Amino acid sequence: MSFANQIIGGDIRSAARLIRDIEDEIPSAREELKNIYPHTGSAYILGITGSPGTGKSTLVDHIVRALREEEKTVGVVAVDPTSPFTDGAFLGDRVRMQRHSTDEGVFIRSVATRGHLGGLSRSTSDIVDVLDAMGKDVVIVETVGVGQDEVEIVRAAHTTVVVLVPGMGDDVQAIKAGILEIGDIFVVNKADREGADNTVREIEAMIERNSHADDTWRPVVVKTQANCNRGVSELLDMINKHRFFLSEGHRLSDLFEARVRERFLGELREMLLKRVLEKMERNGSFNKVVRSLAEKTEDPYTQAEKTASAVLK
Amino acid sequence: MSFANQIIGGDIRSAARLIRDIEDEIPSAREELKNIYPHTGSAYILGITGSPGTGKSTLVDHIVRALREEEKTVGVVAVDPTSPFTDGAFLGDRVRMQRHSTDEGVFIRSVATRGHLGGLSRSTSDIVDVLDAMGKDVVIVETVGVGQDEVEIVRAAHTTVVVLVPGMGDDVQAIKAGILEIGDIFVVNKADREGADNTVREIEAMIERNSHADDTWRPVVVKTQANCNRGVSELLDMINKHRFFLSEGHRLSDLFEARVRERFLGELREMLLKRVLEKMERNGSFNKVVRSLAEKTEDPYTQAEKTASAVLK
Numbered sequence: 001m002s003f004a005n006q007i008i009g010g011d012i013r014s015a016a017r018l019i020r021d022i023e024d025e026i027p028s029a030r031e032e033l034k035n036i037y038p039h040t041g042s043a044y045i046l047g048i049t050g051s052p053g054t055g056k057s058t059l060v061d062h063i064v065r066a067l068r069e070e071e072k073t074v075g076v077v078a079v080d081p082t083s084p085f086t087d088g089a090f091l092g093d094r095v096r097m098q099r100h101s102t103d104e105g106v107f108i109r110s111v112a113t114r115g116h117l118g119g120l121s122r123s124t125s126d127i128v129d130v131l132d133a134m135g136k137d138v139v140i141v142e143t144v145g146v147g148q149d150e151v152e153i154v155r156a157a158h159t160t161v162v163v164l165v166p167g168m169g170d171d172v173q174a175i176k177a178g179i180l181e182i183g184d185i186f187v188v189n190k191a192d193r194e195g196a197d198n199t200v201r202e203i204e205a206m207i208e209r210n211s212h213a214d215d216t217w218r219p220v221v222v223k224t225q226a227n228c229n230r231g232v233s234e235l236l237d238m239i240n241k242h243r244f245f246l247s248e249g250h251r252l253s254d255l256f257e258a259r260v261r262e263r264f265l266g267e268l269r270e271m272l273l274k275r276v277l278e279k280m281e282r283n284g285s286f287n288k289v290v291r292s293l294a295e296k297t298e299d300p301y302t303q304a305e306k307t308a309s310a311v312l313k
Numbered sequence: 314m315s316f317a318n319q320i321i322g323g324d325i326r327s328a329a330r331l332i333r334d335i336e337d338e339i340p341s342a343r344e345e346l347k348n349i350y351p352h353t354g355s356a357y358i359l360g361i362t363g364s365p366g367t368g369k370s371t372l373v374d375h376i377v378r379a380l381r382e383e384e385k386t387v388g389v390v391a392v393d394p395t396s397p398f399t400d401g402a403f404l405g406d407r408v409r410m411q412r413h414s415t416d417e418g419v420f421i422r423s424v425a426t427r428g429h430l431g432g433l434s435r436s437t438s439d440i441v442d443v444l445d446a447m448g449k450d451v452v453i454v455e456t457v458g459v460g461q462d463e464v465e466i467v468r469a470a471h472t473t474v475v476v477l478v479p480g481m482g483d484d485v486q487a488i489k490a491g492i493l494e495i496g497d498i499f500v501v502n503k504a505d506r507e508g509a510d511n512t513v514r515e516i517e518a519m520i521e522r523n524s525h526a527d528d529t530w531r532p533v534v535v536k537t538q539a540n541c542n543r544g545v546s547e548l549l550d551m552i553n554k555h556r557f558f559l560s561e562g563h564r565l566s567d568l569f570e571a572r573v574r575e576r577f578l579g580e581l582r583e584m585l586l587k588r589v590l591e592k593m594e595r596n597g598s599f600n601k602v603v604r605s606l607a608e609k610t611e612d613p614y615t616q617a618e619k620t621a622s623a624v625l626k
Contacts, residue, residue, distance in 0.1 A: 030614050033612070033614055034612045034614050034615055037609065037612035037613070037614075038609045038612070040609075041609065051364065253607070256607060257603060257607045260603060260606035260607050260613065261603050261606075263606070263613045264602060264603065264606060264613045264616055264617060265586070265590075266613075267613045267614055267616075267617035268586060268589065268616075268617045268620055268621070269582055269585075269586045270582075270617075271617040271618060271620075271621045272582075272585040272586060272589060272621050272624075272625070273578070273581060273582045273585060275621050275625055276581065276585060276625070277578075289577060290570060290573060290574050290577065293573035293574075293576070293577055294566070294569060294570045294573050296350065296351045296353075296354065299346070299347045299350035299351070300350070300573065300576045300577045300579075300580045301343050301346055301347050301350075301580055302347055303577055303580070303581075304577060304580035304581040304583075304584040305584060307581055307584075308581070308584045308585050308588050310626075311585075311625055311626055312585070312588055312589070312624055312625065312626070313624055313625070313626055
């Protein structure tokens with residue numbers, strides 16, 4: 001049985017290896033990804049995003065447990081914000097993996113970027129594909145913050161849950177305005193804290209101002225206390241409600257098409273740059289260009305235009 | 314006098330217009346950027362990054378005031394995390410601009426991305442160039458969080474200050490591990506809060522573990538209380554110390570070369586994709602590719618390779 005077939009058959013060892021190869025950017029991983037691609041598209045992708053300290057990891061744990069009770073298989077991709085710089089794995093990840101290690105139906109992996117723009121969103125999509133092809137019913141993508149890379153990641157999700165806590169400081173208004181557009185469901189976690197109702201009201205007011213059209217989803221707000229499992233079933237109800245909403249009309253296929261478009265653009269962008277740079281390294285023009293820019297005899301805009309004209313048919 | 318010359322002459326109105334044009338991606342902005350490029354490279358670029366609620370905006374205000382007392386001219390680029398989605402300006406920005414509006418030596422602008430990967434770091438570099446060409450002695454780039462786009466931005470700075478506060482929650486270890494590599498100076502702000510010394514010790518232990526070579530900069534930790542201007546002069550001393558460190562040997566020119574290399578790569582990446590997409594739109598192949606991916610008769614990796622082979626010489 002081929003490697004791809006083993007993954008499609010649900011083999012954990014093969015899936016883990018491919019994920020490692022994706023992260024290490026081993027060329028053969030691309031070939032395997034080509035093979036599993038036709039077997040993707042069945043998993044429901046749930047994006048959960050929130051700043052550090054909002055308790056979203058605890059929330060994810062409860063969601064996983066609830067989904068397991070419904071006999072659904074779950075994959076979790078924890079996007080590791082530390083890793084543009086360090087090769088180290090997410091500290092808490094090993095702990096979490098241990099907690100679910102006896103459950104064959106749960107597969108948790110953290111993903112790191114290798115320090116180039118777009119790398120994080122591309123490798124995350126690839127890893128989601130692996131879990132999807134494995135046959136996981138739900139794939140949860142957990143991200144921190146609202147960087148552009150992470151935004152691309154959550155955009156690819158079917159349902160995006162944005163986790164907030166009461167009283168996050170003076171910049172919170174700006175953050176909320178920014179994440180409003182990506183959130184299908186807003187969770188105010190640590191809802192026992194002072195100011196929780198105020199935070200709920202603020203989010204609802206913002207949703208109101210954003211006046212959605214009749215045929216679009218109107219974001220909802222859910223209060224939770226993840227540490228004592230309060231509000232989690234309400235959150236799951238809302239996720240199911242949004243899932244039902246998406247199932248109507250062309251919404252799911254539109255979402256899928258938008259997703260593959262972005263992935264093609266991401267691959268094409270890197271493939272073009274990679275091939276052109278290889279050529280420039282071979283004929284020594286790359287160093288020449290950098291030197292002319294450093295000496296300011298040329299500018300980066302003109303040089304990019306000239307290079308594009310020189311290499312494109 | 315040409316538009317570029319007006320900016321080089323320090324004209325605020327022209328600079329503001331070019332910055333607006335950069336953000337609106339008006340094609341003529343590129344031409345002006347080409348013209349001002351030879352006049353860049355004199356400003357000292359100071360990156361200040363920290364999560365929402367760390368008080369970094371207040372800190373930036375104090376740094377601006379202190380630099381103004383030394384008769385230095387200052388530009389501030391506040392990178393707006395909200396704007397991948399909204400066109401709205403940073404809420405606090407207008408307030409801050411008003412505060413310094415009577416001072417001709419300070420120029421504050423917020424920058425927004427237009428929702429594509431790398432867009433934020435590219436437009437920020439362009440805006441830094443404008444302030445640099447205007448003749449600002451110091452350009453402060455203020456960012457939120459540690460997204461990959463923001464990482465590229467702070468990488469371009471001469472000195473990077475990472476602002477933390479005591480007791481940021483359970484994910485703080487992971488965040489700290491990630492930002493360690495970009496921080497030249499760590500600020501523990503709100504140092505009157507419980508746990509401040511603990512946070513300082515944790516950062517110092519992490520710096521220790523990262524064991525730097527003799528000829529590299531060893532990051533330092535500074536405690537501040539920005540709201541009452543405490544510790545700000547110590548921070549400025551450290552910034553000057555790092556600046557002096559960079560002035561030795563080839564460090565400044567190495568940094569500049571690394572910066573122009575990244576900028577060229579950024580420009581080239583987008584230029585190549587833009588031209589290829591234009592071609593694909595013209596001959597209708599883009600929609601064909603997306604359809605084949607949505608139908609899963611093709612995969613994004615193979616399609617990207619085929620496209621690259623078809624368009625490159």
